Amino acid sequence: MLRFSMVFMLLFASAQILAQANGEILKRTKLTSFDDLVDYINTNEVRDSIKLDANRFEYFDKVQVHGITYWSDSLKVNGFLLQPKARGKYPAIIYNRGGSLDFGSLTHGVASIGLGELARIAHEGYVIAASQYRGNGGSEGAEEYGGSDIKDVLNLIPVLESIPNADTTKMGMFGWSRGAMTSFLTITQTDRIKAVVVGGPSTNLIRSIVDRPGLDLWWSEFIPNYSVSKKAILEKRSAVYWAHELPKNIPILMFQGGNDEAVLTDYVLDFAKELTKHKVPYRLVKFEDGSHSLKEHREEVYEALFAWFEKYLN
Template identity: 35%
Template sequence: MKSIFFIILNLTIFNIGFAQNGKLISKYIIDIISTSVWNRVSENNILKPDYIHLEKLDFFSITYQSDSLIVGGIVVEPKEKGVHPVVIFNRGGNRDFAPLNLSTIINYTSKLAEQGYVIIGSNYREKDEFGGKELNDVLNLTETVKEIEKADANCIGMFGWSRGGIMTYLSLKESDKIKTAIVGNGVTDLFQLIKDRPKMETAVLAECIPNYYQNKEVELRKRSAIFWPQKLNKHSSLLIISGKNDKRANQDSTTKFADKLSYLNYDFEYQEFITDHFFSNKRKELDYLVISWFNKRLKNAD
């Protein structure tokens, strides 16, 4: 009898813990002036013309619960009153390489936030599996936004860059809460990635993915959207953006993936630009495209 009691108790504690997934633990405003980013976006202590829009935004550092972990992230909110659609931003990189920070969130999402969007992004858990269990850290943000006063938790989009593209494709596969998404220079085929960039296998994938060499075929397929385009949420939509001079994500693989989506009549668009992985010479075009897409497919969607 006592053993049955403890089994029930443990199951109750387990369920309560996971019922808290996404719970906002802390939220602190970031004073941009006191950060190193200020020197880049300002001159003579005044925002440069390209960054004057930052005056309309508030930036916050957050922590939230994901599974049994506390994970860090960033939120950007328009200062304008009201409730705004949400865009979850998925960073690139892995572990401590290219973390989500103030500079990244400003570069990729501040122009979008100015147009009336709440942006939220995760830095993923410390044990990064490159598309494994830390996917929960992304999906649980759909619960976190319910605690953000200015966020419309029923109107969520997603924007992933580079490795963040993998997280976005996986999210569209595992969740029905993402109304539309954008992937910029994302990887669709990890088998092709390790052919093009062998060091990505030895220095990243083999180190991040549990039991990598024993389960290589299975684990790479799990993370490669080119093998399961039919599993993407059919009620969502997708914009794929690709730089023709990108040396990090294979464009041929992206084109093949787009062809598969076309065959499935998936609701998507594919656009190419003559630029590099970071869209270095196409930032204004990128901002315009991102804003236009989310305005049409998220904010003003029927």
């Protein structure tokens, strides 16, 4: 009888841990200024240096910004919450960052879309949740680049559900580069997302390693089992191979730069053909002289993004 009770208690404790892993916020730190953000990075992340352009943070003090730590897969994962200061209910957006490891993270200077840009979007009337992903930005766990880190994104849904200002019946998703890959993988696993916006979308990793051989070695260092089943692993992360599995009721807005050297335009055009073939609704906006970050066309990107989410979330 005693042994049975001990087993029951262990099972109960395990169930409690699993329940905690479902997007529960463990820590929340208010960031009211650019200097607060720098202090937060110094406290929570292991970085040799911080190189952030303060000019990208003009909206930072116009919205509420919190650094958060939340449960995901029994790991403590770091991320951020941004929302308007005024009371009310606002549509929710999950943002999926680009890059790998800490390069290109939400708190990295080279990020195409970082916290400064997210503050601009939140100021327009959105509650935004964004993850640094496991193994990055001071989070527990290891980087998998489109593997188990998808759970870190899915677990932002209950994070948003705990925010009184967030209307999670109107939830969109936004991602850049690797974040587009993450977005496509995520919407095959949940029906909660109403519309998607992506920029410089990574859609064909197999072609990427042909055109950029250095990625092959780079990814081999942190994608699990990469050397054992590389083709299958890359296809799993390349939406061009499974466009038919994407929901037919989630409209996708894609931005692409003609001078994008990280994600070639041919990849995106091939992906668009697959979307057309399988009747997945989308719109592709191409800027002929645009780079990967499209910083040359940032206001045009904002305008189209706001119109897209206004149409499909409001």
